Amino acid sequence: MTIPHTRPELVAPAGSLRALKLAVDAGADAVYLGLRNATNARNFAGLNFDLPQIREGVAYAHARGRKVLVALNTFVRAADPKPWYEAVDCAAELGADALICADVAVMAYARDHHPALRLHLSVQASATSHEAIAFYRQHYGIQRAVLPRVLTLSQVGHLLRNAEVEIEVFGFGSLCVMVEGRCALSSYATGQSPNNAGVCSPPSAVRWTDTPAGVESRLGGLLIDRYAPDEPRGYPTLCKGRFDVGGRRDYAIEEPTSLNTLAILPELMAIGVRAIKLEGRQRSPAYVEQITRVWRQAIDAAATAAAAGAPGRYRVEPAWTATLGHLAEGQQHTLGAYERPWQ
Known part of the structure; x- marks a missing residue:
């Protein structure tokens, strides 16, 4: 069983060296990054890190x-596992603190x-139960698991009460609504x-195209x-x-919004979440700096309130909401699965 922590680690994204430095300066406890190849799940052109x-x-x-x-969170090609093994060796040699x-x-x-x-354990592994996480701990020695963004708060709490590793959850950023690590769309x-x-x-x-009916977005x-x-x-x-x-024409699965858990940060801390992760390695260094600064202030404020024995004193500051609202996908926020009434 995990031991509750009053101040979770703030884990910020870094798609570039500039973003890494800004995240550190803005108060991140840890940053996560990937190599410039298919070993990481944000293998976009112009992003990620070379060895220097x-x-x-x-x-x-x-x-x-x-x-x-260091995120090595894609799945090995059976015909050629060498790039993944070399990436592990590289991360170890360069002094990485952990592999995802x-x-x-x-x-x-x-x-x-x-x-x-x-x-x-990466979110890409889709481990949503303490039994699944226990399997990875027993066989591979994982020390932390990142939870997929599909669990309710009570489900996270149940998992934490039974897990024997640290638990990390996403706090802000683009919301993946599918079975992470298994999506084929x-x-x-x-x-x-x-x-x-x-x-x-x-x-x-x-592709984005202006048409008489509106702006169309196409994928493949x-x-x-159509907007x-x-x-x-x-x-x-x-x-x-x-x-x-x-x-009926509507969002069949999920709207394009960003996950934002500022409102339930004290609850996440109270149940023992060890780390709060911010999504956005594909976003700009300025984005990374701003969201990291907001979340540093929020975590510190919630921890101060908890230490004083008055977690109810924590309030989401309007300035935090305004900053994150400007940066959110579609400029909209959601609590995602945390507030699903049907679960």
Whole structure:
């Protein structure tokens, strides 16, 4: 069973060396990053790190007492596992504090060749029960699990009461509503997905077109949505498209909004969540800096209130909401599965 912590670790995204430094300076306890290849699930052109940049980033973070987590969270190609194994060796040599892994082959290689290196179970592994997490702990020695964004608060609490590893949850950012690590929708439309190529809805497959009926967004030639001229537009993914279903045109699965758990931060802390993760390695360094600064202030405020024995004193500041609202996908927020009345 995990031990509750009053101040969870703030884990910020870094798609570039500039973003890493800004996240550290804005108060992140740890940053997570990926290599410039298909071993990470944000394999977009122009993003991620080469070896000299990782070395510099690790040195910058460690000099300030912060951690660097390396995401090796795609699934190994059976015909050629070498790039993933080399990435594990590289992360260990460069001084990474932990690996974020989804594939058991990657975890087994790290366990056998770098036993001192911490392993975090990626959200891509889709572990939504304490039994699943226990399997990875027993066989591969994981020390933390990142939960998919499909669990209610009570389900997270139940998992925490029975888990024997640290638990990390997403606090803010683009909301994946499918079974993370198992989604095939992007592959269906484009031939690429986070699972194999490290990219969901690759920009090369995205098209925006002005038409008399409105602005159309397409993915791999498929019409995802059609917008009025002044209507907020989300990035086109199949799971967040509007479709004609049963004679009604609406978001069939989920709206293009950002997860924002500021309102339930004290509850997440009270049940023992060990780390709050911010999504956005594909976003700009300015975005990373702003969301990290907001969440640093929020976590500190909630921890101060809890330490005083008055967690009810915590309030979501209007300035925090305004900043995150401006940066949210479609400029809309949601608590996601945390507030699903049907669960």
